[in-house]
Every structure is written in structure tokens, then in C-alpha cells.
Amino acid sequence: MRYIEPHAHMVSRVTDDYRNMMAAGCAAVCEPAFWAGFDRSSANGFYDYFCQLTEHEPRRAAKFGLPHFSWLCINPKESEDVRLAEEVIALIPQFLDRPNVLGIGEIGLNKNSRNEVRVLEMHVDLAARHDQLILVHTPHLEDKLKGTRLTLDVLKNDPRIRPERVIIDHVEEHTIKLALDGGFWAGLTLYPDSKCSPARAVDMFEVYGPERLWMNSACDWGVSIPLNVPYTALEMSRRGHPPDAIDRFIYRNPAEFLSQCPKFRL
Amino acid sequence: MKLSSNLATVMTQKEILDLYFVEARSKLIEVAAFLDRVDRGSGEADFRRDALRQALRALETEGPDRARQVLLALSDPTVEPIAAAPGKGAMGAYGG
Numbered sequence A: 001m002r003y004i005e006p007h008a009h010m011v012s013r014v015t016d017d018y019r020n021m022m023a024a025g026c027a028a029v030c031e032p033a034f035w036a037g038f039d040r041s042s043a044n045g046f047y048d049y050f051c052q053l054t055e056h057e058p059r060r061a062a063k064f065g066l067p068h069f070s071w072l073c074i075n076p077k078e079s080e081d082v083r084l085a086e087e088v089i090a091l092i093p094q095f096l097d098r099p100n101v102l103g104i105g106e107i108g109l110n111k112n113s114r115n116e117v118r119v120l121e122m123h124v125d126l127a128a129r130h131d132q133l134i135l136v137h138t139p140h141l142e143d144k145l146k147g148t149r150l151t152l153d154v155l156k157n158d159p160r161i162r163p164e165r166v167i168i169d170h171v172e173e174h175t176i177k178l179a180l181d182g183g184f185w186a187g188l189t190l191y192p193d194s195k196c197s198p199a200r201a202v203d204m205f206e207v208y209g210p211e212r213l214w215m216n217s218a219c220d221w222g223v224s225i226p227l228n229v230p231y232t233a234l235e236m237s238r239r240g241h242p243p244d245a246i247d248r249f250i251y252r253n254p255a256e257f258l259s260q261c262p263k264f265r266l
Numbered sequence B: 001m002k003l004s005s006n007l008a009t010v011m012t013q014k015e016i017l018d019l020y021f022v023e024a025r026s027k028l029i030e031v032a033a034f035l036d037r038v039d040r041g042s043g044e045a046d047f048r049r050d051a052l053r054q055a056l057r058a059l060e061t062e063g064p065d066r067a068r069q070v071l072l073a074l075s076d077p078t079v080e081p082i083a084a085a086p087g088k089g090a091m092g093a094y095g096g
């Protein structure tokens, strides 16, 4: 089995996870910028984090032979402070040429506030001006449906944005069609207790796939399962899906989207 | 009713029951025990208990989109951005 982990917060994981991912057939890991679990006190904290994502973490992954890519932004959980967001967004262009940076993400909304929408628009503008791919985080639980609609409105209202260069992540049964019908890619996040289980991910693949769909573990500092992509591949296999369909879902689909950035080469 | 699907249905209904019935049964009993546990607690429940009961009604409908209906029942139905984020977390149901 070969697979791509297109969304994992490896700075929060131990090196055993890298070894286990390699043993399971991981061919590349992609790390969107994320909330640290606490609010960073200034833009300097983000500068250090962007250095970690573009210098240190790729080196750590390379020790296990795993190509590491990253996405940059200020996460929606810290977007209520527009002033801070402006400072952080101003830092990002100097990192965009780094060899492992794929685009802007994970941007989006958390509680669907006006300031979050404003900061989302700023990120979308940044991506458009620098011709970057976009990875969108959709909100949790009761906020997901509204946040997905608001996010899609922002993206559709910017004529520079081509939907095939945007992935709407953490979709569930009530939001997947909104993303796919808009011409966007959709990501299924395999997370315990929230988002999506392996069985439901395979359900959605059967109903809505196989075009423009990928899966990720989104493993981070919370309760999460770094090997959930290969575990879900086993679930597909258990249901009788042929190896070629599994390979498409866990390897060729993410490779197709990510290869729109010329820096993504395996 | 059968799921409409982009892909050829891989498994028969019987095979799906063989694979998932015991797991689904277990999860249903967990939900029932959870509601009993809430009722046994002191004090008063909040909007989440009623939201869950509302969402349970989706299970009684004929498919093919019960999971979507449950998620919709537990979603914020409003469309305008709120004035300011009250915090970072989510409760799992919409309390108005």
C-alpha cells in the first residue's frame, strides 16, 4: 500500500509516528499551519512557527525518508484579532518560495464571526495575489454547515479563485455536496468522536466519489490517530473495493490536487 | 430504499449487516444509556438533550440520507456571521 497524508500536524507528534507512517506506506506528509492549543502572544510566535514548518519539520521527517510539505496562514481560531492577523499575513510572502510550501492553509472560519470572515477574505486575497493553492478548514460540530456556506460564498465572490485549486477540508454528509457541486475538492477527516469515521468516509466515497475527494487523519496534539488513512484503506478493502480504487483515493487523488503546485514532486 | 451511488455497490445488504450490525447495535445502546444517565443526573439538562432527541427522529425516516439529516438537526441554521466569536469551542448542537 502507498498513501499520502495530506493533512497532519506533525510538530505535535512524536518521531514514532513518522516511523509508523513510513512502515504503513506513507509517501508524503503535508502540514497546514494550525492553532497551537494556546494563543501565540505576537506575530513573532508565528514567524518562529513558519520557520519550524519550513525548516525544522522537513528535516525531522527526512530522517525517516518522508517528504514533508507545509501550508501557511494564521489559523481561524486566532482570527478574531484582526490586527494580529494582518501582522501575521504580512509575514507569509517571504516564506512562499521555500521549497516545501504548497499554499495558504488551513484558513477558514471557526465560530463564523465577522472578524473571522474578514481574515478569511484577507487570506484568499493573499493566495490570489501569489497564485497559491488553498486549503480550507471548515468549523466544528454545529458551526460547520453555516461556516462552510459562508466560506464558499467568500471563495465564489473572488473571481480570481479557481475552485479546482481549493480543497474544502473536514466535510461531512451535510457539507460534502456543497463543496463538490461548487467545483472544489473535498477532504474527509478521520477523527475520533468528531468529523468522520473510517466507515463513514468509505460511505461518502461510495456515494460521492471518486472525483476530487481525499482523506486525512488531521492528527494533532488532541486525541487523533495518525494512521487513520491506511486504516480506512483496510476498511475499503474489507468492503471489497479493488486495490486500484483504494490507490486512487489514498494516493492518486491527493497527488493530483497537490501536484498543481509544481513544488509537490514525489 | 437503496443508496444512489456513483460507484457500483460493492456489498449486498446481507453482507453489510454481517459486517456492521453488532457495531451499530452497540452504538444505539450507548445512546440509550446516555439519555438514561442524563435523566438520572441532578439539576436540569440544557438544549443539547432536546437537540439529540430531535436528531434521533431522523433515524425513523426512510433513507437515503439519515446521517445528513442528523447533522442538519444538530447544526446552526442561521446564515449571517455573528458579531464576535464568544470563544473557540463548539457544543455539538445549536442552542440559539
Ligand SMILES: [Zn+2]
Binding pocket: A007, A009, A032, A034, A106, A137, A218
Ligand atoms: Zn488541521
